[in-house]
Amino acid sequence: VESQLSNRLADYGVSLTPTVERLAAFSSVQNTYLTIFQMLGGLGLVVGSIGLALVVLRNVLDRRGELAMLRAVGFPKNTLSRMLRYEHWALLLAALVIGVFAALVAVMPALRAPGADVPGLSLALTVVAIAVSGMIWVALATHIALGGQMLDALRNE
Secondary structure, eight states, rough: OHHHHHHHHHGGTOOOOOOHHHHHHHHHHHHHHHHHHHHHHHHHHHHHHHHHHHHHHHHHHHHHHHHHHHHHHTTTTHHHHHHHHOOOOOHHHHHHHHHHHHHHHHHHHHHHSSTOOHHHHHHHHHHHHHHHHHHHHHHHHHHHHHHHOOOOHHHHO
């Protein structure tokens, strides 16, 4: 029936396609936009992790007096560095978990739509890139803040 209708009505511009193919074509356009916005969002989050580094740096620099006091009572520098990294990595992990959960809640209706294709690997790689980037920036900011002489900070404390 499809071939006969297509042949007889071709002069009038009729082209019959199965519903599944038509919906897949519409979904491919939507998925392209979602992929573009996912990449832009991932880029924004990586840039945001640089902002995290600046916040961590500022936080640790503000606490230099406390850290100098801990050094004076015998805490090794690597223990302080590890403590600060773990503290800020825990905050990063909590932020990632909350962000992923909020994103899933926001896009759940679109994911349940017929023909929706979830780019799971791409999403997982984006979250991992954000986590790794944040961990690197936290470690770098901690290293910079704990570098140098802490004697002046101890005098101010």
